[in-house]
Amino acid sequence: MSVVLEARGLGKRYRSNWALRDCDIELPSGRVIALVGPNGAGKTTFLRLATGLLRPTTGTVTVLGAEATADSAEAHAQVGFVAQDHPLYKRFSVADLLRMGRELNRTWDQDWAVRRITALDIPLTRRAGELSGGQQSQVALALALAKRPRLLVLDEPLASLDPLARREFMQTLMSAVAEPMSGDEELTVLLSSHNVADLERVCDHLVIITDGRVQLAGDIEDLLAEHRVLSGPNTGVLDHADSAHGDSTIHATRGDRQVHVVVRNGGTQVMPGWESHPIGLEELVLAYLSRSKVGDEPVRRPEVEEVRS
Numbered sequence: 001m002s003v004v005l006e007a008r009g010l011g012k013r014y015r016s017n018w019a020l021r022d023c024d025i026e027l028p029s030g031r032v033i034a035l036v037g038p039n040g041a042g043k044t045t046f047l048r049l050a051t052g053l054l055r056p057t058t059g060t061v062t063v064l065g066a067e068a069t070a071d072s073a074e075a076h077a078q079v080g081f082v083a084q085d086h087p088l089y090k091r092f093s094v095a096d097l098l099r100m101g102r103e104l105n106r107t108w109d110q111d112w113a114v115r116r117i118t119a120l121d122i123p124l125t126r127r128a129g130e131l132s133g134g135q136q137s138q139v140a141l142a143l144a145l146a147k148r149p150r151l152l153v154l155d156e157p158l159a160s161l162d163p164l165a166r167r168e169f170m171q172t173l174m175s176a177v178a179e180p181m182s183g184d185e186e187l188t189v190l191l192s193s194h195n196v197a198d199l200e201r202v203c204d205h206l207v208i209i210t211d212g213r214v215q216l217a218g219d220i221e222d223l224l225a226e227h228r229v230l231s232g233p234n235t236g237v238l239d240h241a242d243s244a245h246g247d248s249t250i251h252a253t254r255g256d257r258q259v260h261v262v263v264r265n266g267g268t269q270v271m272p273g274w275e276s277h278p279i280g281l282e283e284l285v286l287a288y289l290s291r292s293k294v295g296d297e298p299v300r301r302p303e304v305e306e307v308r309s
Contacts, residue, residue: 001026001028002028002029002030002186003027003029004027004028004030004063004064004150004151004188005025005050005063005064005151005190006026006027006061007023007025007026007050007059007060007061007062008024008059008060008061009022009023009024009058010022010023010024010046010049010056010058010059010060010061011023011056011057011058011059012042012045012049012056012057013057013058018212019042019045019212020042020046020209020212020213021212021213022213023046023059023213023214024214025207025214025217027188027190027205027207027217028188028205029150029186029188030186030187030188031188031189031203031204031205032188032189032191032202032204032205033188033189033190033191033203033205034191034192034193034203034205034206034207034220035047035191035192035193035207035209036192036193036194036196036199036206036208036209036289037208037209037210037289038210038289041209041210041211041212042209042211042212042213043155043192043209044084044155044156044192045212046209047081047155047190047192049068050063050068050079050153050190051063051068051079051081051153052068052069052075052076052079053081055069056069063075063078063079064078064079064150064151077106077107077147077149078150078151079149079150079151079152079153080144080147080149080151080152080153081144081152081153081154081155082137082140082144082154082155082157083140084155084157084159084160086133086136086137086157087140088128088129088136088139088140089128090128091127091128091129092127092128093125093126093127094117094122094123094124094126094127094128094131095124095125097128097139097143098110098113098124098143098146101113101146101147105146107147108146108147108148109147109148110146112145112146113142113143113146116142116145116146117138117139117142120135120138120168120172122135122138122139132165133161133162134161134164134165134168134169137157137158137161137165137169138168138169138172140157141154141157141169141172141173145176149187150186150187150188151187151188151189151190152176152187152189152190153190154173154189154190154191154193156192156193156194157169157191157193158195159194166195166198170198170201173189173191173202174202177189177202191203196281196282196285197282199281200281200282203220204219204220204221205217205218205219205220206218206219206220206223206281206285208285208288208289210288210289216288220281223284224278224279224280224281224284226264226265227250227262227263227264227279227284227287228263228265228276228277228278228279229260229261229262229276229277229279229283230260230261230262230263230270230271230274230276230277231259231260231274231275231277232259232261232274232275233257233258233259233273234254234255234256234257234258234259248263248264248265249261249262249263250262250263250264250288250291251287251288251290251291253290262279262283262284262287
């Protein structure tokens, strides 16, 4: 497996509070990677460490073989970044922004950028501050892609967009993934979002962060195969179910009549009167988020700390 990002003992502390700690992970190249977690979980901190915008308190993070904090034009040229608020110089016209991008990036593709903006019916003469939220997000994405990065980092780019703008943004993104601009170089996308439905359509790798720690990481197809939902009657045997499944239990919910237990063990033996069901991505994500919310310990498996093919 070719690795685009590797973190070892990565942590970031603000005074006495750890925003991220003990992060050991490898992310594969050529994938669309979903980064999921609640607000305040450490997602933005992780992304800013990965793009060199923050320096770690502990550990290291390397991107495409170079330290993310390295003051290297070559390293920064390979990484594109779009922040949640799509920061643009509001008084600049779109043409001014493209001209600035051309002057600042040696690998800049001006022809592609102009074609992309024109195809979206965004006037080149319009000031950025006069654009709609969806148009601003598209310009920000075009600026990030026109530098022909090998890693594109997107921090909640869909948060403020309406459904139509979200769809158009994702269509642009997937077109870039399907037809990389950098010759034979694969484009890797690291996308943070709360909208699991959007992620499910485009992502093939998943990372869940809660409470400043990585809880789960791996190919989505493999993770869904490893997890199951066990359903049985609510007869007060939930403790027995937890005991039977041991450390594989991720989260359990009790209804009036039934108990549902998410387990990480596709081969777990099902107790009499219980049924085993496949799990969906949203259900998997919610199980880990709920697990952290009630104060459970993270699942400690090798796949969480080192993703390998």
